[in-house]
Amino acid sequence: MARPFPISILIILCLSDTNGQGHPLDPLTPAEIQLSVDIVHNTFPIIRDQDWRFNWITLKEPEKVLLLPSFLGATDPSINSIPRKAFIILMERKTNTIAELIVNLNTRTVEEFSKLPQGTQTFYNKIDELIAEEAVRKDEEIKRRCREMGWSDMNDVVMEFWSVTYKDSPALKNSSRPMQVFFYGQLFRGDNFYAHPFDFTAAVDVTTQRVFAIDYLPTHSDYNTENRDGNICPKTPANYNPKFRDENFLRKDVKPIFFKQPDGPGFQLRGNEITWQKFNMRVGFNGRDGLLIHHVSYNDGGIKRPLFYRMSLASLFVPYGDPRPPFQRKFPFDQEQFTLGYLAINQKEAGICVGGQVAYLDVYLNDEFGVPNRQKACICIYEEDAGLLWSHLDVDGKVLHTRSQRLTISSFYNLGNYDYIVSWRFYQDASVEFHSQLHGIVSTTLLAKGVTDSGGFGIAVAPQINGQYHQHNFVVRVDPTIDGESNSVSAFDIVPVPAATGSKTNPYGQGFTYQVTPLRTPAEARTNISPSTGRTWLINNPQKIHPYTKRPVSWKLIPFVGPPLFVRKDSPLHPFCAFADYNVWVTKYKEGQVYPGGLYNNGTSGLPEWVNTNPNVDITQTDLVLWYVFGFTHLPRTEDFPVMPGEVANFFLKPTNFFLENPAIDVPPPKPAQTVVQSKHLNIKNEKG
Numbered sequence: 291m292a293r294p295f296p297i298s299i300l301i302i303l304c305l306s307d308t309n310g311q312g313h314p315l316d317p318l319t320p321a322e323i324q325l326s327v328d329i330v331h332n333t334f335p336i337i338r339d340q341d342w343r344f345n346w347i348t349l350k351e352p353e354k355v356l357l358l359p360s361f362l363g364a365t366d367p368s369i370n371s372i373p374r375k376a377f378i379i380l381m382e383r384k385t386n387t388i389a390e391l392i393v394n395l396n397t398r399t400v401e402e403f404s405k406l407p408q409g410t411q412t413f414y415n416k417i418d419e420l421i422a423e424e425a426v427r428k429d430e431e432i433k434r435r436c437r438e439m440g441w442s443d444m445n446d447v448v449m450e451f452w453s454v455t456y457k458d459s460p461a462l463k464n465s466s467r468p469m470q471v472f473f474y475g476q477l478f479r480g481d482n483f484y485a486h487p488f489d490f491t492a493a494v495d496v497t498t499q500r501v502f503a504i505d506y507l508p509t510h511s512d513y514n515t516e517n518r519d520g521n522i523c524p525k526t527p528a529n530y531n532p533k534f535r536d537e538n539f540l541r542k543d544v545k546p547i548f549f550k551q552p553d554g555p556g557f558q559l560r561g562n563e564i565t566w567q568k569f570n571m572r573v574g575f576n577g578r579d580g581l582l583i584h585h586v587s588y589n590d591g592g593i594k595r596p597l598f599y600r601m602s603l604a605s606l607f608v609p610y611g612d613p614r615p616p617f618q619r620k621f622p623f624d625q626e627q628f629t630l631g632y633l634a635i636n637q638k639e640a641g642i643c644v645g646g647q648v649a650y651l652d653v654y655l656n657d658e659f660g661v662p663n664r665q666k667a668c669i670c671i672y673e674e675d676a677g678l679l680w681s682h683l684d685v686d687g688k689v690l691h692t693r694s695q696r697l698t699i700s701s702f703y704n705l706g707n708y709d710y711i712v713s714w715r716f717y718q719d720a721s722v723e724f725h726s727q728l729h730g731i732v733s734t735t736l737l738a739k740g741v742t743d744s745g746g747f748g749i750a751v752a753p754q755i756n757g758q759y760h761q762h763n764f765v766v767r768v769d770p771t772i773d774g775e776s777n778s779v780s781a782f783d784i785v786p787v788p789a790a791t792g793s794k795t796n797p798y799g800q801g802f803t804y805q806v807t808p809l810r811t812p813a814e815a816r817t818n819i820s821p822s823t824g825r826t827w828l829i830n831n832p833q834k835i836h837p838y839t840k841r842p843v844s845w846k847l848i849p850f851v852g853p854p855l856f857v858r859k860d861s862p863l864h865p866f867c868a869f870a871d872y873n874v875w876v877t878k879y880k881e882g883q884v885y886p887g888g889l890y891n892n893g894t895s896g897l898p899e900w901v902n903t904n905p906n907v908d909i910t911q912t913d914l915v916l917w918y919v920f921g922f923t924h925l926p927r928t929e930d931f932p933v934m935p936g937e938v939a940n941f942f943l944k945p946t947n948f949f950l951e952n953p954a955i956d957v958p959p960p961k962p963a964q965t966v967v968q969s970k971h972l973n974i975k976n977e978k979g
């Protein structure tokens with residue numbers, strides 16, 4: 291969601307790797323970013339003269355038709371001749387005009403240039419916040435209200451800048467690039483400001499650098515913003531940083547646990563290509579999407595079996611459920627409006643990738659002036675012990691077992707009060723897991739003194755501190771190639787045998803079976819989770835029949851269970867997130883369809899539109915894309931404050947009647963030293979005996 295007021299003017303942008311082996315999917319190198327800028331400036335000097343800014347410079351990934359053959363196993367020398375191209379979004383700040391370009395870096399030409407309709411908005415960056423902050427800081431009415439909250443020194447006031455998704459007022463409609471601001475006080479440098487929320491919000495236009503609205507927030511249990519009785523900002527500190535807690539605050543009985551890989555890592559990294567045991571894949575990254583996984587395949591007895599062409603986190607948005615105006619404006623699209631990639635954190639410095647041997651990849655991303663900036667360790671790669679893999683008490687009385695290892699490819703993004711760790715995990719039984727971990731601090735609002743109920747839309751996580759209810763919604767785009775390009779999807783439900791007990795087909799009434807529903811068109815494929823039938827989705831290849839089951843080999847999506855999106859269909863906010871009306875969508879592959887709400891998430895494009903324009907196209911035995919929508923609905927607890935224990939939203943993609951047997955059958959048992967280093971056998975004495 292939103293980002294806090296930046297402490298330094300340092301522009302932290304990110305991505306692309308320099309150690310590439312020249313694969314067409316490698317992120318742009320710093321030289322290529324620079325070359326893109328030069329080509330644009332040379333072709334259109336006016337772009338430089340009028341001070342157009344580079345909102346996004348990224349690799350234009352080669353069309354699938356060019357790359358698929360080599361991934362599917364053809365030795366295709368022509369991939370080296372695929373031209374390198376950049377996709378660029380330009381922004382002219384004085385009028386908020388947006389243009390898109392495609393630059394061919396080989397021919398050094400601009401291949402496409404188009405201006406977008408006035409009013410189109412592209413994602414915010416740190417400079418937007420600096421501009422907004424400057425306008426807000428000098429606003430006299432804001433200063434007055436901060437004083438009223440007990441903060442007379444603006445240096446101790448912290449501002450958090452959020453997007454505005456739906457423009458609900460004439461003043462907002464008049465604003466071409468609005469941001470809303472939430473205010474907090476700090477008792478001292480480093481103090482957790484979420485413990486000191488103020489009772490008002492401001493709206494500022496980044497284009498005109500004007501504060502155009504200041505609104506009081508509801509602080510009682512009703513919708514009234516005029517009642518300001520007891521609106522006193524609490525000054526009780528609530529810190530998570532141990533240096534601000536009591537001296538003997540930290541528990542003393544925590545013993546270190548280390549991971550060791552004495553023989554080195556089990557993965558090989560060649561440029562952006564990773565080989566880990568039987569898996570092979572490429573890792574990518576861009577400013578908006580962050581981490582990308584390309585070309586996942588599995589070595590099955592010497593045969594390379596393709597699984598996934600591309601997997602990405604294609605949307606992340608966080609609607610708040612508090613209906614009391616102006617809280618309807620808390621509806622940030624983290625990925626779409628703020629980006630993930632540009633907000634990636636240096637994971638090496640953060641020390642969060644804990645494996646025996648961790649590999650870090652650096653990335654390069656443009657800043658607004660087109661300068662490539664290196665951000666170190668945006669991607670980390672490491673192996674972990676993942677518990678028992680398989681085990682059985684053998685006939686001789688011994689337990690035969692293997693331990694599970696997993697390869698984790700991880701990224702870490704900061705979006706204001708939240709920190710998201712987004713990882714792809716690969717297991718020895720060929721399972722693939724998308725794993726997101728939510729960390730940080732809940733977005734807090736002020737409760738008037740004595741008020742404990744915020745109307746049912748949040749909870750007092752501390753006296754006078756309201757933690758509002760919200761959802762973290764993820765859309766993961768899975769472009770599968772299960773044993774080839776020709777894939778179909780079906781919903782798979784587990785159902786009781788319908789006949790009555792005592793009947794011929796269900797004589798003892800305990801029967802259950804399965805029901806397969808082929809999803810033949812995009813309209814039919816709009817489906818939801820069904821916990822009572824254990825619904826999974828089978829991505830299968832009808833051209834590859836498993837010799838034992840006589841059915842298509844398949845890979846199943848095992849969903850995360852959570853409530854649906856709560857935004858009503860007639861809500862003015864609904865068009866921006868209509869793609870989250872269903873948990874699963876399947877579309878026919880189409881070049882450029884990468885984000886479920888379209889490139890600008892402007893409420894007119896994306897999945898619903900793509901499906902509605904061609905609802906009945908055949909999506910069986912074809913090149914298709916599966917969009918999986920899921921989320922963690924967050925009802926903050928007092929235990930989430932002053933910092934929340936991480937929450938997980940994840941799902942699995944598992945082989946299902948794809949291999950001939952357990953693909954991890956050949957994982958060797960652990961050497962004794964791996965499990966029993968220095969174990970003590972403790973005898974529990976029977977006290978009474």
Ligand SMILES: *[C@@H]1O[C@H](CO)[C@@H](O)[C@H](O)[C@H]1NC(C)=O
Nearest residue numbers: 460461462464465498500502
């Ligand atoms: C609309 O914005 C312009 C500046 O861009 C400003 O001069 C004008 O007063 C605004 N009108 C309203 C109704 O807010």
Ligand SMILES: *[C@@H]1O[C@H](CO)[C@@H](O)[C@H](O)[C@H]1NC(C)=O
Nearest residue numbers: 407410888889890892894895
């Ligand atoms: C909305 O975004 C799409 C691209 O996703 C674009 O084609 C369309 O012109 C935009 N519409 C408006 C009104 O900006």
Ligand SMILES: [Cu+2]
Nearest residue numbers: 732760762924
């Ligand atoms: Cu949350």
